[in-house]
Amino acid sequence: MGTEVANLKQILLREVGLLSQNDGSTWKGPILDVLGALRQSSVQAVLFGGTLRSLLTARLFDGKRGRPRDVDVVVSGAPLADLEQRFASILNRKTRFGGLHLKKGRWHFDVWPVAETWAFRHDNAAERSFADLPSTTTFNLEAIAVEAWPTSGRSRALFSGNDQFFEGIRSRTLELNRSYSPFPELTVVRGLVMASELGFRIGPRFAHYVQEHGSSLTKTRLDHVQRSHYGCTRFEGRTLAAMIAYVARLHRTEDALSLPEVGQLHLWTRGSEIGPLVNVHYLRAPQ
Numbered sequence: 001m002g003t004e005v006a007n008l009k010q011i012l013l014r015e016v017g018l019l020s021q022n023d024g025s026t027w028k029g030p031i032l033d034v035l036g037a038l039r040q041s042s043v044q045a046v047l048f049g050g051t052l053r054s055l056l057t058a059r060l061f062d063g064k065r066g067r068p069r070d071v072d073v074v075v076s077g078a079p080l081a082d083l084e085q086r087f088a089s090i091l092n093r094k095t096r097f098g099g100l101h102l103k104k105g106r107w108h109f110d111v112w113p114v115a116e117t118w119a120f121r122h123d124n125a126a127e128r129s130f131a132d133l134p135s136t137t138t139f140n141l142e143a144i145a146v147e148a149w150p151t152s153g154r155s156r157a158l159f160s161g162n163d164q165f166f167e168g169i170r171s172r173t174l175e176l177n178r179s180y181s182p183f184p185e186l187t188v189v190r191g192l193v194m195a196s197e198l199g200f201r202i203g204p205r206f207a208h209y210v211q212e213h214g215s216s217l218t219k220t221r222l223d224h225v226q227r228s229h230y231g232c233t234r235f236e237g238r239t240l241a242a243m244i245a246y247v248a249r250l251h252r253t254e255d256a257l258s259l260p261e262v263g264q265l266h267l268w269t270r271g272s273e274i275g276p277l278v279n280v281h282y283l284r285a286p287q
Contacts, residue, residue, distance in 0.1 A: 005166045008056065009158055015055040016047060016146050016156060018065060030104035031071060034087075034111075035148050041086060043077040045149070046130050046159070049142040056169060057198060073111045073148065074133060080113055087111070119178065134161030138187055139206075140168040140175045141194065168200075173256045175203030188214040189225045192243050192259070193234050201256035202247070211248040217241065 022032055038045050051068045058066030075083065083100055084091060092103040098121070099112025114120075119136035120128045134143035144165040147156040160166060168174060174195040181187040188210050195202050202210070217225075219237030226233045226240075235243075243259060250257055 004170055005163050008060075008166045008169060009160070011059060012052060012056045012144075012146065013156055013158060015059055015066065016052070016148075019047075019055060020149060027067065030107040034071070034073070034090075034102065034104060034107075034109055037086060038073065038075060038111075039149055041078060041082070043075045044130070044147075045073050045075045046133070046145040046147050048072040048074050048133060048145045049137060052144045052146055053141050053165075053169075060169070061198075070108045070110065073109060074114050074117065074130065074145065075111065076114045076130065078113065080116065083111060083113070118182070122180075122182075130157075131159050131161075133159060134165065135177075137177050138181055139191060139194070140164040140173075140177050140203075141198075141200075143177050171256070172198070172200045173203050174198070174200050174206060175256075176205040176209055179205065179209065184209075184213040185217060185221070185225050186229055188217065188244070189222060189229070189240065192240060192247075193226075196235070196243070196259055201258045203256050204251070204254050207247050207251040207253070207257050210244055211251040214244040215248050217244065 019028065019031065020035065022028075035045070049072045051070065051072050054068035055066040058064055078086075080098065080100070084094075087100060087102050090102045090104045092101045092108075095101050095110060095112070097112065097118045098116040099110055102109040102111060114130060114133065115128045117128065117133065117136050119125070120132070125132070130145055130147075133145045137143045142165070143161055145159040147158075150156045164175075164177065174191060176191075191202065191206055192210065194200075217240075219241050222237035222240040223233050226235070226237075246260060247257065
């Protein structure tokens, strides 16, 4: 198991190197521009969370270079005001978590100082470093950070805490990292969408969380949460509602729970009467 995790780390480091390499690929231009501007500002920076998950899973499961939907960058050595001035021409808005949302070409970037990470501020944490970032994420599959460029004299540093990110990839299981979130509805939606699109199981802590915070969500509300976060609906609200009902029925297991495949999902209602009422198709999000 240790060897397998070590191999996954090397694969991820190679993928970050490929993403940061100027090989003439036009699609990478905005990424190289933003990272280059940060490097010229003499700050330290790491790529974080879902950006790295996209790189690794694309290589492992699809055998190709990944193109993350968004790029999350955490920096050290520059206050937010300096970043705002540096990226004024591509600044889209300030985020509700104390960072900047940038847009260059078709790419979206979330950039923020490490000390402004929401969980650090919420917990009044004394340590606010790149190495501590994996402890701040909602899910295990986000608990990863890698230096955006190597420091002279050594290779890129990788920060993965207790390696729960790599264990989740290895076991194909999404699990909660932090149980507290300021937006529990969004946590339910993001987790189910992420696990379903990856074809991963969900861990028992997240299954319980879905039952606790998702059972009252209406189809309309599920559509609204998706549009607010993603800018679109990745799954129909009725499909997410059916997933929540499925998880709520089975959440007491201590084992990881496989989400149903297309045509296998049923809704159970009418109190104690159990019976398949409707098959929900198109469980997988359209590509």
